Amino acid sequence: MSDISSILVVGYGSMGRRRIRLVKELIPDAKIICVDSNADRQAQAKEAGFIVASTIDEGISYSPDIAFVCTSPGRHADIIIELLNGGIHVFTELNLTSDKYDEIKATADKNNKVVFVSSTLIYKRQMEVFREIVSSQNKPVTYMYHVGQYLPDWHPWESYKDFFIGRKETNGVREIMAIQLPWIIRTFGNVADVKVLHQRCTGLDINFPDSVILSIEHENGNIGSFLVDVTSRTAVTKLEIIGEDVHLTWNGHNDDLFKLNLETKEFDRIKVYETEEHIEGYSDNIAEEPYRDEIREFLKAIEGEDIRYGLSDDRYVLEIIDNVERNYGKRYEYDI
Numbered sequence: 001m002s003d004i005s006s007i008l009v010v011g012y013g014s015m016g017r018r019r020i021r022l023v024k025e026l027i028p029d030a031k032i033i034c035v036d037s038n039a040d041r042q043a044q045a046k047e048a049g050f051i052v053a054s055t056i057d058e059g060i061s062y063s064p065d066i067a068f069v070c071t072s073p074g075r076h077a078d079i080i081i082e083l084l085n086g087g088i089h090v091f092t093e094l095n096l097t098s099d100k101y102d103e104i105k106a107t108a109d110k111n112n113k114v115v116f117v118s119s120t121l122i123y124k125r126q127m128e129v130f131r132e133i134v135s136s137q138n139k140p141v142t143y144m145y146h147v148g149q150y151l152p153d154w155h156p157w158e159s160y161k162d163f164f165i166g167r168k169e170t171n172g173v174r175e176i177m178a179i180q181l182p183w184i185i186r187t188f189g190n191v192a193d194v195k196v197l198h199q200r201c202t203g204l205d206i207n208f209p210d211s212v213i214l215s216i217e218h219e220n221g222n223i224g225s226f227l228v229d230v231t232s233r234t235a236v237t238k239l240e241i242i243g244e245d246v247h248l249t250w251n252g253h254n255d256d257l258f259k260l261n262l263e264t265k266e267f268d269r270i271k272v273y274e275t276e277e278h279i280e281g282y283s284d285n286i287a288e289e290p291y292r293d294e295i296r297e298f299l300k301a302i303e304g305e306d307i308r309y310g311l312s313d314d315r316y317v318l319e320i321i322d323n324v325e326r327n328y329g330k331r332y333e334y335d336i
Helices: 014-026 038-046 056-058 077-085 101-111 125-135 172-188 289-302 311-326
Strands: 006-010 033-035 052-053 066-069 088-090 115-117 140-146 192-198 211-218 223-229 236-243 246-250 257-260 267-268
Touching: 006 014, 006 056, 006 077, 014 066, 014 236, 014 289, 033 038, 033 056, 033 257, 038 052, 038 311, 052 056, 056 077, 066 077, 066 140, 066 289, 077 088, 077 101, 101 115, 101 311, 115 311, 125 211, 125 236, 125 246, 140 172, 172 211, 172 223, 172 311, 192 311
Parallel strands: 006 033, 006 066, 033 052, 066 088, 088 115, 140 223
Antiparallel strands: 140 236, 192 211, 211 223, 236 246, 246 257, 257 267
């Protein structure tokens, strides 16, 4: 980290600002260069004291050591490749397409640079607790998991029609699956089969289902149901893991993870963080610690350490999601 003196951030939206704030905690003396084509965001970045560029080429001309790609998730590939060819290690936010992954890997190898793919929930300590407990079982487990939030509430300051979550290619249901499936697979095992149920139950102006249930069979015998929706009028994260020797419940926060004591038959609270840091404007189950921890792992990867989640893992997850979407057919296309 002592060799990193300048950092390029592509996209000065909410996630770009979050990454700047967190990486400045870790490398406080680093120079920040922001690339954004939006004039208002350029002005905001200048006011914050950062160098501003309007194009990737201009940003690269400042010779940054590392870059964070914080643009909309459907258009990362070309940016990543351009940055790698500029001799820069790259941290990319969530990808919703596996476009050009082979080219990205080849370009990274050619330039001897790291590409780090964000999968924030893998770094959430609750998920590590789930993984440790599930992996310690000598019999299969069953899980039920529900994640949902009403689509217009994701960014209430703008229309969902103007936001990538409202587009078919990068829709909100797809994003939730891309966020959640990495930790599910890491915890419960690779996927052997997925059965899909889906429907439309809102009047939202979208061309994808707003409620999807995945029945997942894992290669090691674990099974689960995963309900994803953009329908729930309150944000929902609700997990239950059940086995002969284990019973866990979690509602998405730091203080509501419980494990059944098999002797007393009472649920004991497991608190993994003493406190959690939250940022105003985000749901109260979104904590800052995992975002900080994955930046730390990116910096360690530059120094040669292994990472938990890479391009091949991300491609695997996106292939599963593509297969799920192929099951949608045309059954949900009707007027409400």
